[in-house]
Amino acid sequence: MPANYSGTWDIVENENFEAYMVALGIDFATRKIAGMLKPQKVIEQDGDSFDIKTLTSFRNYSCTFKVGEEFEEVTKGLDNRKCKTLVNWDGDKLVCVQKGEIKDRGWTHWIEGDVLYLELRCGDKTCKQTYKKTA
Numbered sequence: 001m002p003a004n005y006s007g008t009w010d011i012v013e014n015e016n017f018e019a020y021m022v023a024l025g026i027d028f029a030t031r032k033i034a035g036m037l038k039p040q041k042v043i044e045q046d047g048d049s050f051d052i053k054t055l056t057s058f059r060n061y062s063c064t065f066k067v068g069e070e071f072e073e074v075t076k077g078l079d080n081r082k083c084k085t086l087v088n089w090d091g092d093k094l095v096c097v098q099k100g101e102i103k104d105r106g107w108t109h110w111i112e113g114d115v116l117y118l119e120l121r122c123g124d125k126t127c128k129q130t131y132k133k134t135a
């Protein structure tokens with residue numbers, strides 16, 4: 001049985017997000033707005049099938065995938081790139097590789113109790129986010 005990520009999670013920490021956005025080539029004005037946001041993750045999981053919604057007052061981003069199945073991701077409203085994206089289990093961790101124009105891009109999720117962790121990687125920059133379960 002894989003871990004269960006389903007739930008509503010509110011951000012409590014967002015370390016190095018600015019550097020991550022610079023690495024993605026996000027313009028200054030958008031970074032200033034995005035840096036103020038308090039994203040909420042709404043995750044629906046059915047076994048290996050995931051729907052992860054990242055919700056903010058400015059923009060939302062939605063990603064649906066099945067673990068172990070590569071898909072075409074368009075990071076619409078973020079940096080608007082196309083990636084060949086693959087998410088795999090590493091134990092109970094979810095490890096994502098986003099192959100495309102940017103080298104060494106991806107993210108990792110894991111859970112400890114009612115805390116959800118997310119590391120967002122872009123090149124040599126890593127943003128570390130922490131979320132608390134609220135529903």
Ligand code: ECB
Nearest residue numbers: 021026034052054056059060061063077078079
């Ligand atoms: C939608 C959230 C923030 C919107 C910010 C708008 C503009 C900034 C542009 C680019 C910043 C790069 C990424 C935003 C950070 C998080 C969005 C989703 C990150 C992600 O890939 O989450 C995964 C893992 O939970 C599922 O899509």
